[in-house]
Amino acid sequence: MAQEILKFGQWKIRLYDQIMDQRTVVEQIADELDAEMSDEGALLCSVDNVIHRLKLWQAKMPRITPFFAVKCHPDPMVIRALASLGCGFDCASLREIQTILDLQVEPARIIYANPSKHRTFIQYAKTKRVHKMTFDSAEELRKIKEEFEEAKLVLRILVSDPTASSVFGRKFGAEPETVARELLEEAKEIGMKVVGISFHVGVGCKDAPIYETAIRYARQLFDYGTRLGHRMRILDIGGGYPGREVDNPQFEKIAAVINAAIDTHFGDVEGVEMISEPGQFFCEGSFTLCTKIINAVEVPADRITKNELDSNQKGMMYFLNDGIYGSFMLAATEKIYVEGLPLRPKPGAERLTSIVWGPTCASVDVVEEAIEKERMAEGDWVLYPDMGAYTNGLCTTFNGFPRPTLHYAISRKNWKFLEEHGIQELV
Known part of the structure; x- marks a missing residue:
């Protein structure tokens, strides 16, 4: 799993000896951000997967040339x-x-x-x-x-x-x-x-x-x-x-x-x-979003479910460093279901009715509503896979909250493949 940081123009690319699982790379990024005591989010692009998707397209529809929809990402x-x-x-x-x-x-x-x-x-x-x-x-x-x-x-x-x-x-x-x-x-x-x-x-x-x-x-x-x-x-x-x-x-x-x-x-x-x-064909599965819990608040579950019968049950409100005015805008406007996964699950953790909020002061900034999740804490990381289509391109900085930082990963084999096709000329 040897890693090298490759400088390509103004971008830094994580170069690996083999094609890496996106979750594994995101764990490395989260460790680095924790060491820096950073609260920023991370959006990982697997360039390997972009290449894989193009090869899949060419295998299934070789007569049709893709014209990438730039608006997608x-x-x-x-x-x-x-x-x-x-x-x-x-x-x-x-x-x-x-x-x-x-x-x-x-x-x-x-x-x-x-x-x-x-x-x-x-x-x-x-x-x-x-x-x-x-x-x-x-x-x-x-x-x-x-x-x-x-x-x-x-x-x-x-x-x-x-x-x-x-x-x-x-x-x-x-x-x-x-x-x-x-x-x-x-x-x-x-x-x-x-x-x-x-x-x-x-x-x-x-x-x-x-x-x-x-x-x-x-x-x-x-x-x-x-x-x-x-x-x-x-x-x-x-x-x-x-x-x-x-x-x-x-x-x-x-x-x-x-x-x-x-x-x-x-x-x-x-x-x-x-x-x-x-557009979505190339990007959706090529990006993984890693968000950080900036606050975790225990509340009566009826505050989340709006059902008085749940008033004696515990619930959790999680506040992320990203929300519907950032990477989740399309999920909100198009009513697309998203579910975050703990980056580091805790076996046997208590599962509670939860709501996941974005960081802004807007009451509509809800990422996940009334969903059962394992108990998490401030500082934990939450993973959202398949976040490459109409996400970063729609991000705003409403309320002064920054976009997640982009990170790139590629295998040496695929980087060589891109070099052979002239990517160095496009710096």
Whole structure:
């Protein structure tokens, strides 16, 4: 388990002789922070896992190039690792485009995948030769014509899984059987180039066959656009793919549906660039959050459960150094269940009804509500695995509380792999 600290630009990376379990590395970090008498939280990125996820994607859907959704976690090491390994990037704003271009990534490896864009952002994309961008309305089409007539447009269609954890159909997408065709016609009339079709069925898709429906619609619109004179050559199958190892069977099920649908609907078409916009897929399971209990207060359990029958029972209130205005913002807004685990469990410890609060003065800053936990104390560390998707990128410093400090770990084998693919050029 030999460890070396590798200096890479402004970042420090923990270099190990082998791929390390994230919990083991987090225990080392917690020991170091305790020795320093530090109260800061820690967010560990396993760069090994990012590489593992990319290889899994390439094994299951080799024809489809991932364009990493920068919004999911704009982490400098994740972006550099994926850039060095040939991924493209899904950007939704000027700042995200700038972040990627600053790494000398070619503009052709970026898709500006926001169907409603600031005019000044479109102008910026034009100056930087970022041609690929999405639209889903006549208003956006005309705006792009006014600002960037040479843009290569990808029409986003509306195909949603209503059972997904996040559904985008209300906000984005043109109805594929009517509005999408009208937009292809108008684009032709005003001299704008539509080069492809995109869709996003939602985050956490449970209905894998919806991808077949979306790809079938895409082919119909490819054919219609071609008849109108558009050079249709990009199929973008969106994002939202599961990022935890435990969810791999669902990902493999989705991949099988996508592969079969491509064979059926695009098997006879040559020269189609197939891309996707995964973010959570790479990041969710690649990060582990380690929070510290800054106060542990024993209270009557009815204060937590709001049930008078529990008034004679003991309960615990734990206050962490992170909360819903920090790493847990998405968990709060999307009602995502999270459960922290003691970093160092105590065998035989008393288990009590508990509530876990964030550090701010806000009464809504609740991380876990009315859950049974083993008794813990001030200074104990609480582990939250799978905390890489829409966490650090959403953190605020509300009430003056800092974001958790980022830490990176990678094996020597995988660091050499990244060096062979030019990551040193992206410092």
